[in-house]
Amino acid sequence: MAAYPGQGFPGAGQAPAGPYPYGPPGGGAAPGGGAPPGVDPEAFSWFQAVDADRSGSISAKELKQALVNSNWSTFNDETCLLMINMFDKTRSGRMDVYGFSALLRFIQQWKSLFQQYDRDQSGSISCSELQQAFSQMGYNLSPQFSQLLLARYAQRSCNPGIQLDRFIQICMQLQSTTDAFREKDTGLVGNVRLSYEDFLTMVVTRMM
Amino acid sequence: YGGAPGGPAFPGQAQDPLYGYFAAVAGQDGQIDADELQRCLTQSGIAGAYKPFNLETCRLMISMLDRDMSGTLGFNEFKELWAVVNGWKQHFVSFDNDRSGTVDRQELEKALMNMGFRLSPQAVTAITRRYSTRGKITFDDYIACCVKLRALTECFRRRDTSQQGFVNFQYDDFIQCVMSV
Numbered sequence: 020m021a022a023y024p025g026q027g028f029p030g031a032g033q034a035p036a037g038p039y040p041y042g043p044p045g046g047g048a049a050p051g052g053g054a055p056p057g058v059d060p061e062a063f064s065w066f067q068a069v070d071a072d073r074s075g076s077i078s079a080k081e082l083k084q085a086l087v088n089s090n091w092s093t094f095n096d097e098t099c100l101l102m103i104n105m106f107d108k109t110r111s112g113r114m115d116v117y118g119f120s121a122l123l124r125f126i127q128q129w130k131s132l133f134q135q136y137d138r139d140q141s142g143s144i145s146c147s148e149l150q151q152a153f154s155q156m157g158y159n160l161s162p163q164f165s166q167l168l169l170a171r172y173a174q175r176s177c178n179p180g181i182q183l184d185r186f187i188q189i190c191m192q193l194q195s196t197t198d199a200f201r202e203k204d205t206g207l208v209g210n211v212r213l214s215y216e217d218f219l220t221m222v223v224t225r226m227m
Numbered sequence: 228y229g230g231a232p233g234g235p236a237f238p239g240q241a242q243d244p245l246y247g248y249f250a251a252v253a254g255q256d257g258q259i260d261a262d263e264l265q266r267c268l269t270q271s272g273i274a275g276a277y278k279p280f281n282l283e284t285c286r287l288m289i290s291m292l293d294r295d296m297s298g299t300l301g302f303n304e305f306k307e308l309w310a311v312v313n314g315w316k317q318h319f320v321s322f323d324n325d326r327s328g329t330v331d332r333q334e335l336e337k338a339l340m341n342m343g344f345r346l347s348p349q350a351v352t353a354i355t356r357r358y359s360t361r362g363k364i365t366f367d368d369y370i371a372c373c374v375k376l377r378a379l380t381e382c383f384r385r386r387d388t389s390q391q392g393f394v395n396f397q398y399d400d401f402i403q404c405v406m407s408v
Contacts, residue, residue, distance in 0.1 A: 084340055099307075124282030161403065167407055168406075171289075173285065189406075196405050209398045210395060212394070213393065214393055218379070220346075220353070222379055223357075
């Protein structure tokens with residue numbers, strides 16, 4: 020019986036509270052009074068700083084400015100879009116303060132995982148660290164695959180590594196690819212027979 | 228073409244007009260990454276009257292042809308990319324009747340069918356949803372879509388050894404196949 024990895028990944032629903040990884044832009048305003056129920060005051064003041072026009076919701080573009088990697092690059096567009104889709108209950112393409120608050124908790128959980136796999140604490144995940152991470156998560160993926168991801172997503176340098184935003188994106192993609200496969204593998208044998216049409220439809224509806 | 232240190236790598240390359248654009252952005256290693264490709268394509272004017280490519284699309288284009296998995300393209304790969312993109316552009320232009328720089332869902336469906344992709348209505352809906360802004364698909368998004376579809380098709384075809392239109396996917400292989408695209 021096939022067992023599918025990635026079940027324990029941080030998800031949109033889980034919520035241990037915790038310290039936030041990145042200070043609010045502008046270097047830490049005083050916690051906002053009047054945070055809505057269920058919203059952490061720090062998340063609230065951060066949200067207000069990002070929602071410059073006070074519309075009550077933020078776009079992927081605004082979100083991008085709020086989230087930074089350890090090398091100070093802003094989160095890439097794809098990951099921001101992924102996050103809006105995950106945390107936008109209104110399906111408007113924008114995120115409200117509740118979604119934002121949940122997102123910050125989500126990122127914190129991912130950051131902990133990231134730091135766990137960044138064994139040399141370099142701030143980025145190298146090819147071998149990524150290999151290890153996949154293996155520990157329960158995936159059985161080739162070294163070439165990790166190399167490909169590094170080649171695609173790491174900055175060109177003598178020590179290329181994956182930043183937090185790409186790491187989140189990769190893990191989310193692994194999860195949705197697994198979900199798509201599992202849906203077809205009703206017998207849980209780890210194997211599915213797909214027609215070209217089915218294959219395209221599967222990938223396109225879930226992952227493009 | 229003053230860009231490339233040491234001059235062109237083989238005879239005739241200097242005469243190739245594409246080489247000028249390539250050499251202007253390529254570094255010492257004669258390879259271009261996504262940023263450089265973006266600059267190169269913009270300067271070459273391949274997008275014509277259309278707005279040229281965003282970085283994610285350039286990244287996708289590289290992965291389509293990046294056979295040595297270096298994350299970069301050499302000049303020959305770049306030439307191949309140019310030819311492919313030009314072909315897709317011709318299709319887009321032929322469908323963009325009102326020269327708006329965008330096509331709508333029906334036009335996209337027709338264009339994809341003309342390119343030989345047999346897609347279920349479900350798949351077309353998913354594609355248009357993913358790539359359209361307010362019901363319209365821009366040239367850049369169209370190219371990104373073509374790249375993905377082409378890469379997925381290659382991925383499938385390589386595994387369809389008996390050419391029956393069916394593939395038995397193992398889980399690990401499926402993941403790598405889909406995520407490499």
